[in-house]
Amino acid sequence: MRSNRFFISFLFCFLSVSLFSQVEEGRRITKELCAPKYFGRGYVKSGDSLAAVYLANEFQNKGIKPIKKSYFQPFSFDVNTFPGEMKLTLNGQELKTGIDYIVDHNSGGFHGELKFKSLTESEIFNLDSTRKIVQFIQKSIFNSVIIDVRNYQGDSLKNANSIANALTDFATVLVVTNEKFTFSVGSNPMGFPLIFVQGFAYQAAKKIEIQIDQKLKKKHIANNVVAMIPTENKKAEYLVFTAHYDHLGGMGNQTYFPGGNDNASGTSMLFALADYFKENPVPYHVVFIAFAGEEAGLIGSKYFVDHPLVDLKKIKFLLNLDIMGSGEEGITVVNATLFPTEFEKLISINEKENYLSQIKKRGPAANSDHYWFTEKGVPAFFFYTMGDNKHYHDVFDTYEELTFNKYNDIVKLIAAFAKTF
Ligand SMILES: [Zn+2]
Structure with a gap:
C-alpha cells in the first residue's frame, strides 16, 4: 500500500515535470501566429479573424470548451487600414x-x-x-x-x-x-x-x-476568443488568464508586423497554462480569454467587461500576459501595489524556487487588457517580461528574435501562484 502510493506519487511527479516543458508548445503557437497568413493579426488580409479561428481550433483540439455555445465574442470598431499598395x-x-x-x-x-x-x-x-x-x-x-x-x-x-x-x-x-x-x-x-x-x-x-492605399474601415468586426476548464462545483469562483492576440496588421499588402513578443508570446502561454490546468485541476473554473482589439485601444477587453461571459464579482484573480518572449531581466508586475498580499506570494515563491532574476513592482497602469477589469474592481495582475529584446511595434518583433529563455519558469511561477488561491 505504502510503496504503491509512493510509486503513484513518483509517477505523478514525473508527469508534472514533463508537463512543465511548455516552451515547445509556446514556440509552436507563437511561430504560427507570426506566420504571413495572419499578416500581423490585424486589419489587412483578414489577419485577425484567421487568427481567431486558429485559436478556437487550438482550444478545441485540447478538448477545452467555450463558456457559452461559441468560442467567439464579436464586437466592432472603426479602424484606419493600408490594405493595398x-x-x-x-x-x-x-x-x-x-x-x-x-x-x-x-x-x-x-x-x-x-x-x-x-x-x-x-x-x-x-x-x-x-x-x-x-x-x-x-x-x-x-x-x-x-x-x-x-x-x-x-x-x-x-x-x-x-x-x-x-x-x-x-x-x-x-x-x-x-x-x-x-x-x-x-x-x-x-x-x-x-x-x-x-x-x-x-x-x-x-x-x-x-x-x-488607405481606407477607414467602418465597424470592423473582431472576436475575443474565450474558453474554460470547468471545475465540478458549478458555484465555484473563476481564475482568469488573458492575453491579446491582435497586433498591428499590415502596412500595405506586402509588409506586416509579426508581433512575436507583443503578443503572440503571451497568447501562446494561455495554451501552455491550459495544458497545465487540464492535468493539474484547481477548485476554480479556469477561464482563458484571447482578446482582440487591444492595440486599437483595449477595445476587446472593454467590450468583455461591458458584456461579461462570467460574473465579474466571482473572479478570484485575473492574470494578463503581454510580452512573454524574454525574461532575462525578470518580469514587471503591474498592479503590484494594489494587491500587496498577492505580490508577496509571488516574491516568496520566486525566492524559494529561483525562477526569475527579478520581479519588479509597479502600480496600476492602463497599458494592457487587465485595465478595464481593475476599473471594475476585479483583482488582477499584468505580467510582462524584460530582457534584451527591445523590438516593439516594429517589423523586427519577430518569432526569430524571441529567446523564450524564461518561458517554462514563468509558467511554473504562475502555476505555483495559482495554487495559493
Ligand atoms: Zn501588447
Whole structure:
C-alpha cells in the first residue's frame, strides 16, 4: 500500500515535470501566429479573424470548451487600414517599407508624384510662415512638404512633429527623423499621408513618388476568443488568464508586423497554462480569454467587461500576459501595489524556487487588457517580461528574435501562484 502510493506519487511527479516543458508548445503557437497568413493579426488580409479561428481550433483540439455555445465574442470598431499598395520612391530608388520609412497609423492615402517644398527652420516654427506655406499649397504651387527633424530634441522636436501633424490637413508631409519607428492602430485618418523616413535612408530629395492605399474601415468586426476548464462545483469562483492576440496588421499588402513578443508570446502561454490546468485541476473554473482589439485601444477587453461571459464579482484573480518572449531581466508586475498580499506570494515563491532574476513592482497602469477589469474592481495582475529584446511595434518583433529563455519558469511561477488561491 505504502510503496504503491509512493510509486503513484513518483509517477505523478514525473508527469508534472514533463508537463512543465511548455516552451515547445509556446514556440509552436507563437511561430504560427507570426506566420504571413495572419499578416500581423490585424486589419489587412483578414489577419485577425484567421487568427481567431486558429485559436478556437487550438482550444478545441485540447478538448477545452467555450463558456457559452461559441468560442467567439464579436464586437466592432472603426479602424484606419493600408490594405493595398504601399510604395515610396525617392530619387528613383524604392525605399523599404517598415525599415526605411513608415506611415503614421492615422495617415491618409495618396497616389502620384509629390511637388514638395523642404521647410526651413523659420518656416516650421514661425506661425506666419507656416500660414504662407498653407496658402502656397492651396494655390497648388506644391502638394507636399518635407520637415527634417533630425536636429531637434525635446520640446522643439515635439513642436515640429505636431506642426507636421497639423499640415496633413492640407498636404502630404514627409518627416525625416532618427527616431525609432513605432507603428500603432488608428481610427481617425488625416486628410493626407504622414510619412516618416529614417535619416540613413534619406538623401536630398529631387523626385518623390508615393503610392499609399488607405481606407477607414467602418465597424470592423473582431472576436475575443474565450474558453474554460470547468471545475465540478458549478458555484465555484473563476481564475482568469488573458492575453491579446491582435497586433498591428499590415502596412500595405506586402509588409506586416509579426508581433512575436507583443503578443503572440503571451497568447501562446494561455495554451501552455491550459495544458497545465487540464492535468493539474484547481477548485476554480479556469477561464482563458484571447482578446482582440487591444492595440486599437483595449477595445476587446472593454467590450468583455461591458458584456461579461462570467460574473465579474466571482473572479478570484485575473492574470494578463503581454510580452512573454524574454525574461532575462525578470518580469514587471503591474498592479503590484494594489494587491500587496498577492505580490508577496509571488516574491516568496520566486525566492524559494529561483525562477526569475527579478520581479519588479509597479502600480496600476492602463497599458494592457487587465485595465478595464481593475476599473471594475476585479483583482488582477499584468505580467510582462524584460530582457534584451527591445523590438516593439516594429517589423523586427519577430518569432526569430524571441529567446523564450524564461518561458517554462514563468509558467511554473504562475502555476505555483495559482495554487495559493
Ligand atoms: Zn501588447
